Amino acid sequence: MNLPVLPSTHGHASQPATPTSRVGARVEELAEGLRGQVRGQVRFGTHDRMLWSTDASMYQVTPLGVVVPQDTEDTARAVEWLSVRGVPILPRGGGTSLAGQCTGRAVVIDQSAHCRRVWGLDAAGLTVRAEAGATPDQVNAAVAGAGLFFAPDPATVAQATIGGCVGNNAAGSRSIKYGRTSENVLGIDAVLAGGARVSFGPGAGRRSAAALKLADGVSRIARAHAAQIRARFPRTPRRNAGYALDAVLDQLERGVSAQDLDLVPLLCGSEGTLAVTLGALLRLRPLPRGRGLGLLSYQGVEGAIAAVPALLATGPSAVELIDEVVIEAARGNIECAPYVEAFPRLGGAGDGAGRQPGAVLYVEYQEASQDEVNARLSRLRVLAGGGPVRVVTDAAGMADAWKLRKAGEPLLHGLPGSRKPVSFVEDNAVPVENLARFVREFRRIVEREGTRAAFWAHASVGVLHVRPMLDPKDAGDRARLLRIAVEAADLARRCGGVMSGEHGDGRVRGPLLERHFGAELMGAFAAVKGLFDPAGVLNPGNIVAPGPVGSILERTRVRPGAGLSGPETEPSAGPALGEPDAPAVETYFAFADQGGLLHAAEMCNGAGVCRKQSGGTMCPSYRATLDERHSTRGRGNALRLAVTGQVPGGDRFDDPETVATLGLCLSCKACKSECPSNVDVSRLKAEYTAQRFKGGRVGGLERLRAWLIGRVRALNRAGSAAAPVANAAARWGPTRALINTVMGIDPRRSLPGFSPSLFALVRDRGVDGVGGVGDARPAVALFGDCFTAYNESGLGVAAARLLEGLGYRVILPAGGGWGGCCGRSMISVGMLAEACREVRRTAESLRAVVDDPRVRGVLFLEPSCLSAVRDDWLDLRSGADGGLLQRLAGKSWLVEDFIDRAWDEHPSAGGRERLERGAAGEHTIVLHAHCHQKALWGAESSGRLLRRVAGARVRVLASGCCGMAGSFGYSRDRYELSMRIAELTGEGGQPGGGVLPMVRAARESDPGAEVLATGTSCRHQIKDGTAGVVLAEHPVVWLARAYWRGAAAASGPATAARIP
Template sequence: MTPPAAAPFPALTPADPDLAAAACELASRLKGQVRFGRHDRMLYATDASLYQVEPLGVVIPASIDDAIEAVRLCVDRGLPILPRGGGTSLAGQCTNRAVVIDTSPNCRAVLELDAPARRCRVEPGITIDELNAHLAPSALFFAPDPATSRHCCIGGAIGNNAAGARSIRYGRTSESLLGVDAILATGQRVRLDCGASDRDPVARELTRRIVDLVLDHERLIRERFPKTVRRNAGYGLDMVLLALDQARREGVAEPDLRAQPGWSFVNLAHLLAGSEGTLAVTLGADLLLHPLPAAKGLATVSFESVEAAIDALPDILAMKPSAVELLDDMVLGLAAQNAEYRRYVDLMPHAAGAIPKAVLYIEFFADPSDKPTPTQHIAAALRAVIDRFGQPRVSTHTDPAAMNEAWKLRKAGEPLLHALPGARKPITFIEDNAIPVERLGEFVRRLRDIVQRHATTAAFYAHASVGVLHVRPLIDIHDEADRARMRAIALETAQLARDLGGVMSGEHGDGRVRGPLLEAFYGPELMRAFAETKRIFDPRGLLNPGIIVPRSHPNSTLVAGVPPAPAPDDRIAAITTHLRVLPESRQVRVRDTDTFLTYHDQRGFDAAVEMCNGSGVCRKKQGGTMCPSYMATLDERHSTRGRGNALRLAITGQFSNEGGGASIPAANTQSGTSQPAWLDPETQATLDLCLSCKACKTECPSNVDIARLKAEYTAQGHRESGRVPLASRIMASIRTLNRLGSRTPRLANAVNNFPPVRRLINRVLNLHPSRSLPPFAPSLERDFAARDRVLPAPGDTRPTVALFADCFCLVNEPHIARAARRVLEACGYRVLLPRHACCARPAISLGLLPDAIRTIDQICLDLRPFINDPRVRAILFLEPSCLSAIKDDWLSLKASTPLDIRRRLAAKSFLAEDFIDRHWDDHPNRPTFSTTAREPGRPRPSPESPSDTMILHAHCHQKALWGDQTSARALRRLPGAAVGVLDSGCCGMAGSFGYAEHRYDLSMKIGNLTLFPAVREAPDATICAPGTSCRHQIKDATGVRALHPIEVLAARLSS
């Protein structure tokens, strides 16, 4: 039976006069961005949960003062407010019909740092990892470490009372929260900390009323609140009671608890922790810091079952670890299939050679005072683990890099699960139960029974040390029968947690998924206390309305335009209301589409479109490549998540080709589907700043492949409109144009650089005038005789390689191909130059997929003799983006050439320098290299005399698909070479992306994040870059000529 739906939110339209007036007033009074268009609203309609609620609008304040002004204006107009940071919440608390105030882009400062006192003051938008990077020189850190620490904000950590793996040692955010600077729903600004009631009449009145409320409900709080280490369900009234107990111990008389003597012990900042933005808007926080550990160690232990791992906890906890974390075989198996994370699985112990059924991470920290020394203390702790569990079930690590690698796998647990094949996915709805550790084994066994009784299974991972178990049953949320299972499992699991003395949430909060169960868990009297808490802080119900306290509760306040929640008997139904697949209670699906690409590896086009789970890993601000446009703009719209949401909304028909459109367009004749918006201008604009770097294909734990989806979306738009932009046609024909220019290179270069002609080229192709055009040179084909373009006679058995001449090495940079030929001939190979067309990389990137398919079929026909002939050891590439087309895109495009042939071509294809290193011991000849070719006194290394010190900037596709070490390993074959690989992300050029006039500034900003400074700071190093675009970008931005690695190898060949 389908449950009754919650009252839908009223439809929003751009013509809404009240909303339009509010948007205009906000825009006129704020320095930040005011985004009330439907596309921007919908990109904030989801978080990392299952839910989707279209907000009223989005404000991105330029400063804290801007945020204050925005809140006050919304309060004056009676508009609901949703404070938001990274949007990483798993329970839906970051989705609401409200004005979103996103402080993450601009409110990220460390305002004060008092290292001797071990405290700091920060703005709410700074991420935990950003803060800890700032603190590292002071040998301090902020201890709460949720898995999202790279991209979750301090404001959100307070809202969720985040904890993380090491809470057994350091506690939750509330234990590290000294005070909060906040603005209330009345528009009043207040600082909440210990002693605030002595200084501020607003804080005094809040404290008086909350203390009275807690003392009135003292017996129920003591009886009903769980005694677990971690608890985050409802409001933290128990923390206020703990402060009052401290006052009692300090001798405050019972009557005085309701007066100033008792109030001074109460820190209402702790009540805001876990309040999910429903009581106040955080403007800043005073944080307690901890000294960095003097030494660390990590043991990973394999078990034959999750239950066996849980049963071992008492012995492990007696060893005083800093963290104990659990992963099950479902997470480990998915990681083993993931290109980015499979190497981390190798760090796990593999008893009997198979992926273990469960693994426990057991981490130890040592203080400077630990005896005999911190290092010896860690060694003894790790030895104790080995003695208890024995080899080979234990792997130990003390190297910081190895420990960091191992922790990456644990932190990716939740998003990795979304890559599971099939319609059923591990769903987030009972994932945060906190159970007394001594009863955790019983909970696991009884929960397995519940899940199995409802005909499904579940993934398990956990903060085992504190009894927090993240369980994700496999549910198909498109299916009403499975949604009924979800509701039943949720209710039974909440009852089980209560029966065992636990709680529904240890840190992820209530939100939309557990809020409806709070009354059943705590009872009506405590629920009324929660509603009164809400009313004390937010009498008009403007802050994140309906979260924690339902809007229909007798003590709550209804907000205009926000409908009441379901009646109490129907509240369980609210768990499956406002799902992404059921926005506004209407199911949406991906329509059957004749795609240009296949999606078998992503379980179909519909699964690929819905692959993004919103975890926000792409919103990291440093490290890796994903997502370059977000790192440069800090704009949700230009994150992988933002693009994934835009594509999902457009392809499921929730956007229209006119931009925006009705909330849920009328369904067509296909049940549950709507017409895709292949030509939505807003979605096209969102995709326009995607560099198609492919980083998300591997760095996203869910393997969201935005580059592929962007190519498909663009191609579908071309098909629907019946036209392709002229500039795209020209750019996709770059090989033909280059060949024409190479016939008379001097003349072509002169014409290209003649100002009137260059201005015309810029206008037609939308090129930025500061960009230099690649100069033409005589074609590489002139270097190869006719006999070197085809396979030799059958009797000729000389070892052979074929060189795939990309569009640039053919006519713009033929010297690189000549260098490759010299090195390969020194290795004993005959080098052939087959005739073939462009690899279709430009056509793929620009969405000209029918052209790309025709090209694939023609090249496979041209290269088939080289694919089939065993004398041809390899087909070698100099340009990584061409190789990635063959190894990745070609295998997905629906070409006529059999897939087996394309796979054999891909298997035979390598970067030239990778082939040289990979087959070093198998070459017919072993090349010899000189110790150095650099002349003393040269101001900077040159192509003729490269330095022994080399810095490699790997191409994005190289890093994403086969790793950034492939070129570095070849360079390390040189005697005396010291090769560093930059963690430099994307250079910002990305083929034609950085040439476009409207993208030039962003292109340079991306390069300036890490790459350009690294080049400028290494004047004595040879800069190496395999990618043509990367070398061009480095030259344009720094004036330094970067070399292809093969050029360096050729320069160092001994005569």
């Protein structure tokens, strides 16, 4: 089938215009044709195309469609089929590019989901092979057992791909020691436009006629323009602008023939414009046995930059800079805030004294022995001259410090205000000796434009990442952006450098290439492009034939229609691309920290940290599906597009595709802390769903199920009142079938049982005033959550007895007989109007205990209930007394966290001794913490007390989300995904966050291992996932049992009968 040619580029379409009425029809023809060619996914629906319309840059360009190949053969077939028809092709990896080269009016080929094989490890030869979709982290996990690693380490190592590293010539912090991707790739397997498969590398021309033809052509071009190459290419260690003809010329001048010419350096940094990478032969290096990090604080960037040349004499593996703007952004981030305290203070005599630094240098050493590292660190101290320096040599401390540095760029997007750090001059590379001059003159440029900028840098190689603070929605700031872009490019050239050290040209710097390289070399680049891609179908408009300078401001997220005309504006080609606007709705959440719903929806900057596959929790559904749509970024993108009116159909709060995309969000809240920009998709999802309810857009069975889930407390209370009958009925086939049908529950999922009400077992309500007549004990209030009160009341009794043993009076506020509710289930299903009423009611019922100084805390057993009170309640426009909510949040703790924090202040010292005595044992204790707990205050909020009393036998699992997530794991439509999340393993059996493999491994190594889990959903999932073999307990149950064992040991056998 010979299809008509489609328009492809932004401003320089080389194909003839096409009648607008036929655009949609041709896109459908493309989709149908591709489905006959590939086994993978062909995704040409409007929603999918919009999800792939952005990367980590400021651009938004709706692609023609998306192909997700099943394997590299699929990739090659798709490239061949599309290219012979003249259809533009955009190879894409993790979509983390900052210059816009991953966006385009083309068919996106995304190899990140399935083309991920790592194989052929040759430990002796220090090589391994990897497919284009594998990540550097994945490669390193596969080769670590051999004591080796792949050196390039961009900040996106967890989500960037090998194909993307090749396309961008990725480098990272340690390139001064290990080089860029081009120095660490020995061969590239690629498919050319037209479908020819070619392997590139040294001597490729001897093995392949196609490779020889390309090498011969490139050699002629390099020789013809040798004088301009030598004059125009900067002699800096990092440069990634244009095509690397300087690397080709270097080989030719050394006498390398066309047969032996290595074109790998040319392909590295070519942004997918010359070939589509299928895989690569990677150079490996021995893992360093010695590591150390020095953190040096300075008053400002200028002082830090001035110190760099001397520091380089110590032979570091990295010298990195962050400034005060990044430091302040980190201070406002849940995950990074603790790491700021590691920086040495200025002018202080001891820990915690002095002023916060205005800039910090990371100076790292990696060597064959720790002794050599220590010697270099000693030299560093001498160079510091008694200035503030902190040396870190433990692996955990270094990892924490590097997390903050790597989060630098996305951290800035969490800053409040309409002006945000914009990526457009963020990659200048100049000789290190000129770095101070560049910083000084660049500051003058941005100050002259009435703004400021954030600075951080790979200072060791002169690469400065600068983000001016601008608002692209503002016409004045858009004009400032263009002026700064031009002046920064000229400044980099005057300083002997170039405007891109590692992020590439793309849409944002391509229009400025000719200012740097001149017309002759631009012609040479076009000639190279013509050799590899005669039809110009591979990522058109990048490097070769870029738009004019004004096109830098076209096709941005805030103005996606700017610069468009003709067929791309037709509804058949996608939604109308006007200027996004704010929704005219009254929201339930204030989104106070983000400046309202619109800004909250726009906070995702596309860095894709949510696409990591190990470490932390974010994002469980992406880890299980490897589908962009089901990543935090995908949901953030979908929400932004819907909220700003960029969805077809007109109703921004009832877009079916957006609803479906949000459907697999587990509301785990991991993104609230692990996303450097603090994008809280859980809250955004709740708001979006609430707006659907408010507008009458939800009906029938969906509304009924949400109503039942939201009122789970009432259902549990009713079941508890007749627990034996209710439990028997739930197990009876016909009743269970009815429950399954009405509530959409999967029949494979067990149902929680009912227990006698906790309110019948713990009767102290505190109605006589805290302390009561003759009761002088300090008090704590135990919050009776929906499941502890009516399904696991034994847990509540255990908590009460443990707290009483520590000397407290335990009261259970009744809330008018209802017991009060945090509203978590209502929030989760978007019933925010009802949740607001519950907040007002429950907060008032707790006023007396909150305001009585004799009540030391309001204590929770269920982390998701505590997260509602300490997090969601404070942003809900509930109408409750804001001061009361703040005081309640400040007084609310998990039971075990409270016990640990107040350890030396408990009324009964004997209670502490009994707990410590009874906690002795020999078996491992493994703890899985609830997602909300990990996200908001950390797993150690339970782990600390366990370690305090049980010591080294406690192991906090590095598990992610269990996959249950309240009602999520019950659903017939989500059960399989829920279990897949629970069973997650990493590549090659590496840890991948799944709780079930970790629990099984713990029991295999220690059959007597005791398994604890803080969330009721987590315990339920472990029970179902192990077929009831492992029955996890709440840590408080374990602690209460330990207390009574200790009491029995002290008081004799009679006390043992009281053990819960």
